[in-house]
Amino acid sequence: MSKELQILETIDKNARLSAKELAVMLGESEEAVAAKIAELEKQGVICGYTTQIDWDKTDKAQVMALIEVKVTPKMGKGFDEIAEKIYQMEEVEAVYLMSGAYDLTVMLKGTSLKNVAEFVSSKLSAMETVLSTATHFVLKKYKEHGVILVKPSEDERMLITP
C-alpha cells in the first residue's frame, strides 16, 4: 500500500493522531507526513476532520431521515444540477447518486418528525424536477463509520497473561 493510502487509512480511523505520531507509526519523517497531509488537504482528498458523536446519548433532539428521490435528469446536466440544489440546503447531511430503482439518496438531519416532513413537502417535493420521494426515518443507529454504537467496546482480557 502506498504511504498516501497508509496515512489516509490510519487517520480515517483516528483523526486525532498528530503528524509526529503518524510519522512514527508509519516509519516516516514528521516533515514528510505533514507535507503529504497538507497536499491531500489542498487536493481535497482530505476534506475535513470531524468528531463522531452518538447524539442519541445526548439531550439534543434530532431525527435522521433517508429520503429516496426520483428526478428527471436535465439535458446536458444530468443529475448534477438538481443534486446541487439539494446539497446547498443546510439540513441536508449527505447526497448520493444511486444506481437502481431511484436516483438520489438524501440524508437529512432534522429536529423533529414534523420538521423533516415540512422539508420534504415544501422544499424537496416542490422542486420542479423531483418526480417522487420516499422518506424513511432512522429509528436506531447500531453502527456508524465502522464503530458499533450500541455496546461499549470493553477489553475483556485478563490484565496479565504469559
Added chain:
Amino acid sequence: MRDPLNPMVVGIKPSGIRKFFDIVSEMKDAISLGVGEPDFATPYHIRKEGIDSLEKARTHYTSNSGLMELRREICNYLDRRYDLKYEPAGEVLITVGGSEAIDLAIRAMVAPGEEVIIPQPSYVSYEPCVILTQGKPVIIDLKEENDFRLTGAELRAAITDKTKLLILPFPNNPTGAVMTREDLEEIAQICIEKDIVVVSDEIYSELTYDMEHVSIGSLPNMKERCIIINGFSKGHAMTGWRLGYACGPKNIIAQMTKIHQFAIMCAPTTSQYAAVDALKNSDDDVAMMRDSYNQRRRFVLHELRDMGLTCFEPYGAFYAFPCIKSTKMTSEEFATRLLEEEKVAIVPGTAFGDSGEGFMRISYAYSIEQLREALKRVRHFVERRRKELGE
C-alpha cells in the same frame, strides 16, 4: 496422612507471571501492557463458522489427530506461507493450543536424564515440561547484544553428549526477536552435525514486521529432525478457541498422538471447524492485524527510546523488551513500583528466565490511545526515578 503430592511437581517453581498477576488483580484501576494475546476479536467470518458448526450439531469428537479437512488446510497453508511440506495423514496433529503441542513433543522424545536446550528469555512452559519428563533443562541466556537471537557459538557451548532436543522459540515471546535465514542455517548445521532434534515454536510466525518469517523446518535435511509447532491464537486472534498443531516426522507424531489420545482425546470440535475457515479465508484479516501491530510497534519503540531506555528493534510477535538497567532497579522492583506509583502493569523480564533480569516485556497488543496513556505514565515514572538518583 502421608504427603499426597508428587515432589517433582511441588518442586517446580510457579511462573513469575502468576505471582505478578496476583498482585495486579488486587488493583482494580490499574491499566496494563501485560497481555500476551491480541486485542482483536476473532474475525467475524471465523466466529460464524464456529456458530454454524454448532447449529449443524457438529458436537461430537473428531479423530484423535483432528479433522482431516483441517489437517489438509494446515498442510496447504504451511506450504504456501513457509515452504513446509507435510502430509495431512500421519504428519500433523491438532492440539489444544500450541502449548499442548509443546508438552507432547517434549514428553514423546525426552527420557529421564536427557538434556533439552532452552534459550531464554522465552515462553514459560518449556522448562517445567522438561522437568516433568525428568529431563534436564539446559538454559542458554540469550544476549541483548545479539538482539536476543540464538547464535551458533552459544548453541555449541550448550551441547553435551546427553543433548536430545533444542527448543527454538522464534519469533520470540517476550523479546520480539526473530531469527533470519542465515541465523537458522547455522543452527540447522549444528543440529545435523550433533544429531539434535529441534522443536520450533512458531506460534508468532504470522507476526513479523519488515521481514518474512523463515521456518527452520524448510531448510535442507531439517524436516526429519524438526517438530514445527504453530496454531491460531496469535496470527488469527483465536486464543480462547485453544487450537494449535504440531507437524513432524511420522514416528514422532505417532507417539505424540498416543499421549494426546489418552490425555485429551481430541481438540475442541467447534474450534476445528472455525479454524478451517481461518486458514481458507483470512489472509486479508491477518495482514490487516499485522499492519496495525506494526504501527503500534514503531510507536512503542519510539516512545521507549525517547524516554531514554535502550531497546533493540523487535521484528516479531507483539512485544518490545526495553532494558531498564539505567534505572538501577531490578525488573521486579521496576514492575512493582510502576504498578504502585503509576498503576501500570508490565511483566518483568525475569518471568521468562533469569536472563530477563534488567528488562521488561511491554505488550503492544493495545490501541494507540491505551499505549499513549500507559507509556506517558512509564515516562513519568522513569523521569522521577532519574531525579531520585540525582541524574
